[in-house]
Amino acid sequence: MFIIALAWTFNPFYNLIPLGVIWAIGISMVILGILIRWKLPVIALISISAIILLGHNALDFIETTPGFSPNFWWDLLHTGYFKPYEFAPHHFVLLIYPFVPWTGLMIAGYCAGRVFSSAVTQEQRFRILMYSGFAMILVFGILRFSNIYGDPIDWTSQSTYWKTFLNFINVDKYPPSLLYLCITLGPAMLLLIAMEKYSNAFTKQISIFGRTAFFYYILHLYLIHLLASIAFFARGHQLSEAIESAKNLPFLFLIPGEGFELWGVYVIWFLVLLILFPICKWYDVYKSRNKAKWWLRYL
Structure with a gap:
């Protein structure tokens, strides 16, 4: 922690x-x-x-x-x-x-x-996941539309259909409400069926991130904050500003109001994936060759 x-x-x-x-x-x-x-x-x-x-x-x-x-x-x-x-x-x-x-x-x-x-056979697993996934989505739709139970904030009609839809699916994650779990786990179960059923070279490659999830999580936080620090100095800020701001701001090298447009966020996200993929791939191989090292199971 x-x-x-x-x-x-x-x-x-x-x-x-x-x-x-x-x-x-x-x-x-x-x-x-x-x-x-x-x-x-x-x-x-x-x-x-x-x-x-x-x-x-x-x-x-x-x-x-x-x-x-x-x-x-x-x-x-x-x-x-x-x-x-x-x-x-x-x-x-x-x-x-x-x-x-x-x-x-x-x-x-x-x-x-x-x-x-x-x-459990693959056919049985697919049936369980399919029924469970659709049931969760259905429960989400009924409870969310009725505003009876399952999330602390009711949905309301907005100025456009698109904004109303976004408000409808905007459910609470902190903590995860019942409706949040239904609308995330339900589609995820259906996605699991598709990913297992239609396995290919691409899914095999991205599964590396799944096998090294905690390792990736730790590295990606440090890498993103490092990139943010580079952007901090690229904008003309000085180290003294970061030290001074630490008295009032919880995150060093991050200034409120400074950031990137959404497209820039996606570019950085993709860049982080590209940088960390070969590292995670190496670690995945290392884990498979060193199963006797018990601590690798936790990272």
Whole structure:
């Protein structure tokens, strides 16, 4: 987590520690490990996951109660939403990923792993993924259209059909609402069918990123921030400005209001992929040739 915090901020004094995706995955893995250690049956794990994923949005009604004021623990467990908490003078933790909903999702993913075991044929797996995917999309459509449950923010009609559509699918990720999970996991399940069914040279190459996902994640943060630092100096800024701005800004070498148009963001994204692909490919081969090194399974 501290390696990731440094990648985001480039601040060696750790004035800001973001509790983001790695924090949520890490603590969720610990909780999942405990549940597995207790040797709970799969049906119990599925029940725990279902209660969390289907029920955590009920807490949204509490949050809308007049006079409700969340504290640190409430934000840590459920809300967060980029809220900073000072734990020492000029040092903050930034709550980005409240972990409880993500823990529920990780438990569900662990249980879903059985679908990809040798005990399940490809035809059976495709059927399960297809029915589950379409069911999630249908649930999303019904609940989202009705504005009854599943996301803290209702959709509303906008000035154009396109903007209305974007507002309709604009669901909450921090924490992941029930509708967010439905509209992301549903299509993803259908995509899994297509990718397994129509495997080719291209899909085999991009699967390298999947096999080295954590390794890529760490490298891409440092590379992007390095490119941002180069752009910082290319715009005529001095190192003294970065040091001075560190007193008020959480991210070094990033000035609010300075950035790139959307097309520029896509160019940088593609450049990062090109730079890191051969590195990830090398690491993928290294992992396959050194399976005895246990720590490689975690990176």
